[in-house]
Amino acid sequence: MTSASDIHSKTVLVRKLESIATFSDEERQAILSLPSQTRVLKPGQDIVRDGDTPSQCCLILDGWAYRYKVLGEGRRQIFSFHIAGDIPDLQSLHLHTMDHTLATVTEATVAFIPHQSMRELTMRYPSVGAVLWRDTLVDAAIFREWMIGIGRKSAFGRIAHLFCEMYLKLESVGLASDHRCPLPMTQVDIGDALGLSNVHVNRVLQELRGKGLITLRSNTLVIHAWDEMIQASEFDPTYLHFEQRAAG
Amino acid sequence: MTSASDIHSKTVLVRKLESIATFSDEERQAILSLPSQTRVLKPGQDIVRDGDTPSQCCLILDGWAYRYKVLGEGRRQIFSFHIAGDIPDLQSLHLHTMDHTLATVTEATVAFIPHQSMRELTMRYPSVGAVLWRDTLVDAAIFREWMIGIGRKSAFGRIAHLFCEMYLKLESVGLASDHRCPLPMTQVDIGDALGLSNVHVNRVLQELRGKGLITLRSNTLVIHAWDEMIQASEFDPTYLHFEQRAAG
DNA sequence: TTTCATTTATAATCTATGTTATGTAACTAC
DNA sequence: GTAGTTACATAACATAGATTATAAATGAAA
Known part of the structure; x- marks a missing residue:
């Protein structure tokens, strides 16, 4: 558990977002200043569940996570695997009810960032908002690519x-x-x-x-x-x- | 082909977005005022192709469209079907290179809206931007659901x-x-x-x-x-x- | 060091779905 | 109204991958 002034946890987020975009110093600083609460989770532990309506999102600092949904008779579909820098439930910022579950693969360190702070960031820095939007679009592009694999x-x-x-x-x-x-x-x-x-x-x-x-x-x-x-x-x-x- | 002042074409967009969100009168008016160019396309015609870098996006006014990608040996994966009110290539606003193709299923009437106008709209009305973002997130949620079907x-x-x-x-x-x-x-x-x-x-x-x-x-x-x-x-x-x- | 649980490995059998082939019905275009 | 084209229907046969079962590694716990 760390204080809201812990800047180091967001450097992994900046590093990840800079793999798909570029920032000015001011934008970078705004991201680093996001408040967050850090927690260490055990392997195989659910973070947000299907049906939840979370008020924060989850930045992975270390370890792996994955998203899945269970069907009847023990069938399960995994949608994605996530690594440090990912915010696997970023979509919950605008889709208020979770339609699947986010869980850890390994022991993982995660930082929770309030939706409210994310919204303020996107309002004050629309270009940062555009990069976050872009990140969810890359997420969707990966889903499409997985569909190709599973289907064909x-x-x-x-x-x-x-x-x-x-x-x-x-x-x-x-x-x-x-x-x-x-x-x-x-x-x-x-x-x-x-x-x-x-x-x-x-x-x-x-x-x-x-x-x-x-x-x-x-x-x-x-x-x-x-x-x-x-x-x-x-x-x-x-x-x-x-x-x-x-x-x- | 219609003029930029053609308001009727955007009413289908408002109707669609109001199925997943609500607007104020001012926001609604801003959407209706988007410039666009209307065109009628034949069935089975590509609209934007894999590898393109479009500078506009495509609003379906009438008819059906679909998104797909072709692999070797004639294999094809279809990712989605789209109907009036959908903007199937909205992701091109922030992903500059198309990683798949958008085409018509039936004869279709479509309106092209410049990216520049969409960006101005999202800057002036961040809440409208949030709804468009939300629309792309629903798109991704549908991909996930299709993955469940194909996979399990x-x-x-x-x-x-x-x-x-x-x-x-x-x-x-x-x-x-x-x-x-x-x-x-x-x-x-x-x-x-x-x-x-x-x-x-x-x-x-x-x-x-x-x-x-x-x-x-x-x-x-x-x-x-x-x-x-x-x-x-x-x-x-x-x-x-x-x-x-x-x-x- | 033994116990217990999880993961990986391998074999035998089965089945949902693919492939190939062919015919028919429904449209389209003169 | 006939020719050409596309979509739909059906059958026979083939196969990638599922299922079930079992056991050997691996690793954590005690």
Whole structure:
């Protein structure tokens, strides 16, 4: 639990938003000055539930989270995985009733920011509001890309695509490099995200390993053959809408 | 082709946005005063293409549109169907490169509104901007719901769910009532939206008819057994985030 | 070090849905 | 009114991935 003047927690937010936009110093400062309350949560713990009407949103500072909805007979669909810098329930700012649940994958440190403060920020700095809007639009673009996978790609292509996506998301905020990244979700989680059974996820993982494309051990993914992976999964990063920056 | 002072074209936009929000007279007037250029398009015509960087967005005045992306070997994933009042490419206001294509299903009348005018509107009336943002968030909520269907529901449940959703969307803007609505897409389109082959879509339609749940003829859908349909498809309209209005 | 729970691995069997093929009905365009 | 085109319907066969079952690793807890 930290005080409202804790600036460090929002640097991860600035870093994330700067992967899809640019800010002036004043805008950056306004984001860093947002009030927030930090908390550490256990793995597998719900943060906001389907049906809730939250009055704050949740910034991930460390660890992983995911969004899901449960159906009858134990079926579950996972919509997204989230990492440090993400605000996975930013949509609750304008959709007052949650239509799904947000939960932790790993132990996670999260900062809660009051909706009221977010609204004041977007009113005072409409250009920051536009970036937050943009962030929710990228979120939607990722949903569309997942729809393509679940609807029209093989299990092999789907899993390879997810791995490429997660690697690039982590790399874009400095949490991965050299085609190596953390990947803490279970095979059941991967299946529920991609519309597959855990058994079939396991089969495909063996296949990916057998072909020498990846290593996946102790929650660490290494992609050995990036080009083959993006080709096999028809991966094109356009949909992530990263801000283009001069290389260097 | 109409002049910039054509107010009637924006009344369908106001009607649509009032299905998910409320406006003051001044806000309503500001929306009606947006400049636009109207055009009539043939069925199956692309409006904005994957890779384009449009400087306007497209308001549907009449007819149906849909969004899709094509993969290799003729595979196609449809992301959404759109009706009068929708701005299917509103996301292009903040995502500058299209990551999919928008096209007409039927002959359609559309109004193009310059991004610049939309930006000015959101700057002058932040509350209107919030409603437009909200509209893109509902769009994303519908993507999530489709992911559930494609990932975790049977073909039967998916198709029934789509029919319930389209009926409610049309009803909410006064384009349907009595569980009867237009449904102009082909069985191939339905398959590409729900991750099914056209053959299987046909099988399931026969089954829906055989059980007396629906009639579907000449692009008109009638849902005879609403309760059974929503039960079979696990349909819960919360995700559409309609503005609650006092019944009357 | 043993216990308990979770995750991963693997095999055998089954099924929902895909694929291919063909015919018919409904529109469109002269 | 006929030709061409598109959409719908149906059958036979094929398969990707589901289901069920079991057990081996792994890791946390005591």
